[in-house]
Amino acid sequence: MFSLGQGRMGITELWCEKGGSRHRVVMKRIRTSTDRQMAVMKEKIETINKLKSDYVIDFIGHFEKQIGSDKYTYLIFELSEGQSFFDLVLEMLEFGSILTQKRIWELITRLCLSLNYLHKNRQLHTNIKPSNIFLTKQGNVKLDDYGSYPDLLARKDNPNMIESTLSFTAPEIIRGEKYTDKSDLWSVGAILYFLVEQRVPFQADNESEMKKKIMNTTLKAMEFNGNELFIVLIHALLSKDPSKRPKIEELLLVAATKKFQPWMKSLQLTPQTTSKQQQTIPQTQIKQQIKSLKQSISLSGVSDPVSSPSSSSSSSSSSSSSQSQIPLIYLNTPTFTPPVPPP
Numbered sequence: 335m336f337s338l339g340q341g342r343m344g345i346t347e348l349w350c351e352k353g354g355s356r357h358r359v360v361m362k363r364i365r366t367s368t369d370r371q372m373a374v375m376k377e378k379i380e381t382i383n384k385l386k387s388d389y390v391i392d393f394i395g396h397f398e399k400q401i402g403s404d405k406y407t408y409l410i411f412e413l414s415e416g417q418s419f420f421d422l423v424l425e426m427l428e429f430g431s432i433l434t435q436k437r438i439w440e441l442i443t444r445l446c447l448s449l450n451y452l453h454k455n456r457q458l459h460t461n462i463k464p465s466n467i468f469l470t471k472q473g474n475v476k477l478d479d480y481g482s483y484p485d486l487l488a489r490k491d492n493p494n495m496i497e498s499t500l501s502f503t504a505p506e507i508i509r510g511e512k513y514t515d516k517s518d519l520w521s522v523g524a525i526l527y528f529l530v531e532q533r534v535p536f537q538a539d540n541e542s543e544m545k546k547k548i549m550n551t552t553l554k555a556m557e558f559n560g561n562e563l564f565i566v567l568i569h570a571l572l573s574k575d576p577s578k579r580p581k582i583e584e585l586l587l588v589a590a591t592k593k594f595q596p597w598m599k600s601l602q603l604t605p606q607t608t609s610k611q612q613q614t615i616p617q618t619q620i621k622q623q624i625k626s627l628k629q630s631i632s633l634s635g636v637s638d639p640v641s642s643p644s645s646s647s648s649s650s651s652s653s654s655s656s657q658s659q660i661p662l663i664y665l666n667t668p669t670f671t672p673p674v675p676p677p
Contacts, residue, residue: 359394362409366398375407382409382481385455389448391468391478411478416471419525420464423532435561438529443589444475445522450582452480453515460513462521463499464528483513500541501534505549505574516576519585523571530564531556535572549574563588566598 366375382393392412399406417425419441426432433441445467452459459466459480466478498507504520507513527535535553538544553572556565567588573579580588580597588595 358413360391360411360413362411364407364409365404366407367403367405372405372407378481379407379409381457385452385457385481387451388470388474389451389476390480391476414468414470414476414478416469418465418469419467419529422469423464423528427532432532433529435564438526438564439589439592440473441469441475441529442522442526443586444473445525446582446586446589448475448477449518449522450586452477453518453582457481458483458513458515459518459521461498461502462518462525463502464525467525500544500548501536503548504576506576508545508549514576515582516579519571519579519582520573520576522585523568523579526564526571527553527556527568530561530568535568563592563594566594570598 364371364375366372379396385393391414394410394412396407396409399408423433448467449459449462457480459477460483461479462477468476468478470476498521500508502521502524504513504517507517524535527533536544536547536551538547553569556568567580567585570578570580571585584595584597588598
């Protein structure tokens with residue numbers, strides 16, 4: 335077992351098959367002690383079990399386990415052997431390089447195809463960020479951490495508040511407004527900016543400052559990859575008004591043709607750029623940019639009292655104190671039928 339970190343779904347761990355096999359899976363442990371938590375989890379499992387596609391990380395199975403006075407549900411997913419978008423950009427930064435425009439178009443097109451699959455199945459992602467987007471060995475893009483709010487499109491308002499990574503959260507969500515498909519597209523705009531600029535669109539030292547910038551600050555001039563089409567597209571996707579953001583079909587058309595579309599001409603943007611493509615970046619600047627990038631992405635988002643570990647301080651402490659008591663769970667077959675926890 336190897337801990338991969340803690341996200342909105344709970345603690346994420348890497349598990350491998352008994353006997354030293356290379357067959358590995360990702361297991362997410364979520365506290366489901368209350369009736370409400372169990373009801374939300376049941377609906378989530380029913381939803382993600384239906385989403386079988388090359389566009390999303392495969393869901394393999396689940397089981398429940400009692401640890402002390404708390405009950406946990408373990409969700410088992412495939413392990414992506416490819417890089418995440420975050421790892422990709424970090425690698426480029428460390429080498430003092432940037433992604434080519436051709437590569438960025440490929441990545442953003444595949445991301446939109448994956449997101450379009452979710453939207454066609456009436457699911458909103460709600461937490462699109464670089465570490466939730468994975469590249470396969472075949473070069474496809476798979477989305478992770480989907481299906482957290484299965485009934486979101488059917489609701490008239492948000493279920494309490496949506497939890498997401500703040501740097502990639504749309505301004506209307508920070509204001510407490512309804513999450514829509516256009517909120518996902520704001521995140522796509524932030525991802526496109528991240529791929530082009532190797533930083534998040536709005537940078538701040540704390541959550542309060544970050545929220546103010548996302549809601550009120552105009553996007554700064556871009557420095558790298560001075561492509562006018564990129565710039566106009568990013569400004570359109572990062573519009574403070576959700577109704578002014580393009581539809582995903584319009585975004586896919588732009589990505590396919592790499593040409594301005596009629597709806598883009600009405601934006602009347604005059605962004606300024608200083609093209610620094612392929613310039614040599616000093617090592618000290620690279621280290622500072624990497625540090626700043628990690629800090630910006632680590633800022634948490636809007637909390638959800640249903641699923642967030644922080645919703646119950648007592649559960650968080652009991653979770654950490656009982657973590658060492660969790661027995662090793664072996665996955666005994668290559669087909670990964672939902673495993674039974676050992677006694």
